[in-house]
Amino acid sequence: MDEGLRERKKRETRERISDMAMGLFLSRGFDNVTVAEVARAADVSVNTVFNYFPAKEDLFLDRQDQVESMPVEVARGRAPGESVVRAFRRDFLDALKTRDWRYGLNEGGDVFAGMVAGSPALRARMSELHLRRETLLAAALAEDADADDDDLTPRLVAAHLLNTTRLLSDYAMRRMLAGEAWETIGPDLRTQAGRAFDLLESGLGDQFRPPDSAAPPRTRKNSP
Template identity: 45%
Template sequence: MTEGLRERKKRQTRRRIADTAVRLFVERGFDQVTIAEVAAAADVSVNTLYNYFPAKEDLVLPPEEASPTRLADIVRERPPGRSAAHAVLDRLRAEVRGRERIVGLTEGFGRVLEMMRAAPTLTARLEDLAGQMTDALAETLAEETGAAPGDPLPRAVAWQLGCCHSLVYAEIGRRTAAGEPPAAIAAAVLDLLDTVESLLGERLLTYAVRKDR
């Protein structure tokens, strides 16, 4: 479907607000910048800003990029013949190869990462988000496999895949903080994903394989 003029303008406004906010947060610190200052710099009203971003933390961690259903969505979207584990590994590899924004492999992300680590509310949200992702994935796996209530297997699988996901972000963060360029980080993380896959057991790698539709 072709994007209409109104939708395009809304998307552009949303991106302008977010980019303006991150620039100010990086320059002065997350806690030192007010919503009113972000709105003024982005040339929108405070009410308009809140229509796009209900919480200040959303300006840095927008729900569409930092969604609690991210892992569950990845698994639900996998093609026939792919397991839950391979779906997650496939998506992470694609995002790393593409040096996508969602995994932090863009130029200048190092300063953004420093800003986020210095803001307690942002680090707390990231920790909470990881738990929510695992919970949502466990529910999806239990539903898809028809697991009995109380069966620990879906949660155990979700926890391991959540750990793999967190490890990738932690490695990108560590290397970014050390000043490595995105291309070098991407290569190292792809090697890490190969190592992770080689360590995962056959039971996990073949769990919840999607049947032909």
Template identity: 45%
Template sequence: MQRKDEGDEAAERPGGLRLRKKLATRQRISDVATSLFAARGFDRVTVAEVAEAAGVSTMTVFNHFPRKEDLFLDRIPEGVEVVTSAVHDRAEDESPLAALRRVLLDLADRRHPLSAVGDRFPHFWQVVLDSPALRARTREGLAEAEDALAAALAHDRGTRPDDPRTRLFAALVVAAYRCVYTGTAARLMAGESADDVVEDHRRRLNDAFDALARALEA
């Protein structure tokens, strides 16, 4: 008889099944919302309409997404997790800056949505650009990533998250990546393909982290 691995057993436990159902519901709501927002514009779709189309109650929508904007910008928590995990899970001989560079380059290689490198992303960005609420939430998401990165660095260094050098490190990393990301996004929205821009994206990301390394070591 073939032996089940621990992942299979965990998935069959009641708690594992509930989690999978919860994640599936969350993904369905997000997918439905994204389709509606893309078709009609973010500001023209209500949460009640999203709930009806997804076959859930409005309360269920808000249980998964505290704010309407998070239905569309549902990867903000993932972005926060990416930068904090880069610091916490790196090898002992790898610096935080090197770990962040490695992780962000890997996102580009995988054409991950958080990398900006992908042919299907320009329509998504246009929805964001057309909505003041989504633009504001995007700025908040960047601030959340900066705060989380500062906290991760402080924990790693044994300092306080509001330590000036720690805050500067986090702010510079987020600003550098935002600059690279928006540059790539602008080229894709102008009609270039992901294959056209990926090498330049990697070059600019490496240039940005080289500059950060020089500035932070000074």
């Protein structure tokens, strides 16, 4: 369905506010910019800003809904017989090859990381975001496997997977912030990623690997 005029105007307003906010954050730092200043730069009211972005941190993390849902999409998109570890390995290496933004490996990702590191408010918000991602992934894994409510395995697997990808991204960010060229960082990151996912696979093995063919669901112990 074609985008209606009202929807297009709302999208354009949101994009203008986001663009103006990011420009101010980049030039002056997140903590040194007020929402009122963003509103003036975007030629809207403060109330309009909050209609689109409930908190100042949302202006910076305007893709947070996508970021939260991505791990679930990776897990749900695994091929028949593919373990969840292999799915995340494949997805991370694809992002590394294409320098996609989803793991912060894109050009300019170091600027984003530097701004987060320099702002207590953004660091706190990122911690909340990481926890939310882990919770959503664990819930998806538990649902797919019909895991018992008291089974910690989905949460443990989710934590290991997301901590691994986060640490790999942090490794790249530290070197990018130090001024190293991607031509040097990229091959080293691929080696580190291979080792990391090998460790995960040796420990987690075939946890949450979909069957090659459909199988009847198992009965949960606490089901009525």
